[in-house]
Amino acid sequence: MTFDLLARDPATKARAGLLHTAHGAIETPIFMPVGTAGTVKAVSQQVLRTDVQAQIILGNTYHLYLRPGLEVLQAAGGLHRFNGWDGPILTDSGGYQVFSLSNTRKIKEEGVTFRSHVDGSKHLFTPEGVMDIQRVIGADIIMAFDECTPWPCEYDYARRSLDLTHRWLQRCIQRFDATEGLYGFEQNLFPIVQGSTFKDLRVQSAEFVAAQGRAGNAIGGLSVGEPAELMYEMTELVCDILPADKPRYLMGVGTPANILENIALGVDMFDCVMPTRNARNGMLFTTQGIVNITNKKWATDFTPIDPSLPGVASTFYSRAYLRHLFQCKELLGPQIASAHNLAFYLWLVREARTQIVAGTFGPWKDRMVQQVMTRL
Template identity: 50%
Template sequence: MMTTIQNDVRCDTFAFKEVARDGAARAGELTLTHGTVQTPIFMPVGTVGTVKAMRPDELVDEVKAQIILGNTYHLYLRPGLEVIKLHGGLHKMMGWNLPILTDSGGYQVFSLKELRKIREEGVEFQDHISGARHLFTPEKVIEIQETLGSDIMMAFDECPPAGAEERYMQESMARTTRWEKRCLEARTRRDCALFGIGQGGTSERLRRQHLEELGDLPFEGMAIGGLSVGEETQAMYDTVEFTTPMMPDHKPKYLMGVGKPQDLVECIARGVDMFDCVIPTRNARNGHCFTSRGDVVVRNAVHRDDLRPLDPDCDCYTCQNFSRSYLRHLLKSREMLGPQLCTLHNLRYFLRLVGQAREAILEGRFEAFRKRFHQLQAEGGSR
């Protein structure tokens, strides 16, 4: 189905190339206004203009983050567009000189449930801070993201809940397609890439239908939306496996809101290039750490006298300098340093993991890397 978009604005600074493939897994290079990103990549989540517990220099020097994520909904509400304009955009406000991807805020708006009303124009909602009412339209969402100065903007979509009836899914997908076309028509900046989002739940037929509707639209990249919303893990993997081949290979493939280390490895194996998730930062604040040998809940009493690092294979500042015993002490004492050190480790582990996956793809040994990852995870278990 050929689709005509009257607005011919494209991102002049965007480029993507696949540099290696091993099975369905692939390594690529993504060029954006604020730098080049090596894929597959994990993006730490900086919802309100900060990755919780991390300074920007730590993200660059210690975590080795290449791109982070911000959220349109939260930044629109607080501090607001006028404050961000005063700073000259989100990059300058938060002191971050590398790429930023911003979600459209659609997921947050639709999670408000009884506090929002969907209509063709957009979504009217009551915010969670002041209770004021707002209207998000595709045009408004693009205006906000262009004000932020995002390297990658996400189109405005509806994210139906897991298990939604097919009739509702069809209506939602059709509305999302219309909204995404309006996003393309609304863009004005040539230094901000725009990604589309495909929906369809866990249905192969619906995923194919929606991607065919979006296929001719001039997005710089495509995302898989509507997963990690309550479906079983295997259903998510199966959906990713039949969806990625439907997506254009000359564009980045982004799986939104996923996930845990095993999700990253399994979905890279199925052709995904980009990930984001709050899990490494959120879990870290509760002392739940991810390691090459399984999860470590460092608050547990078993670690009281444990002088080992979180992960003997990790090169992060936390693992190179501190014991599990000390981290437990910090967390039990409610010292700020505890969550900071755990967050630093978790993010570094996620970035090392996708970096190791990329290296394995480049060297043609991804399947061996995948098997070894699962072997070590099973041997370590959770403790």
């Protein structure tokens, strides 16, 4: 894996780059649709390629381990062959589930014991085991096993958690470097910076992660309920420490405004369930602002959902028709809305890249943050 830094915006810390992986190059900044269980909800791989123009998608180690299971994935030849996506894939390690499934897990030095949300069975995730699972899944980019702390969080807990995450990282690296991929292509391990919203812990973690010298680095533990201003403060602090010649991935973020503001701080990669989750509830992100498609005002609006975007979902169907589908609870409604929202997110980062290369990202970003978050 290599990362070419191609342009910098003169007014901000935004960068445009090219990340080379075994399954193709990724233009950054990039948004990665979330396919937790090996599928981006309500969106086929063909639509991801054509309408959405996705370059990389995500899977989740915890969920794929439970279903379909490692035996099936290995027999298929890895997740790429199992789900038919031939582009790059990134897998989260299950560290987020340490946070989201806090009522059904126990954390120890050895690892984390989960109670399966599927059948209640008990499973132990260790740093070594998580590396082995992600070898079987076969993602191009795999994440270190960490603890994602909640917000708010007591300082002493955040410090102990960070120390544990760093010890786990060393075990992840040792296991990863002692093993090889199973399917004939290179995989790369990204460490994760933690430390909650405490400056000294974030600095300590960023310096520790940077010292590992991996192909890329991630920032975790943000977008878990803290104010946006704190997120930006922590992100800027960490980006100023992480090496400039490696891609920076801010995990689980976020709204269109969050993405633009964090691009301005030096982040290259993003993922979030928001575009598809909100789409299934009738919230659409457009180039002009936010649309609640279930509102009656759209009942006779026969204009396209967003003619400024590429793809069938945004340009072929009218807002009136999409509202009708949601009113009738037709499955096609969430499918169209999900494809549209993802197409918008990918358009947003492509346009950000264009503005960075042109040297006009700063003023464009300020206008766009206001425009895309306006409720129509």
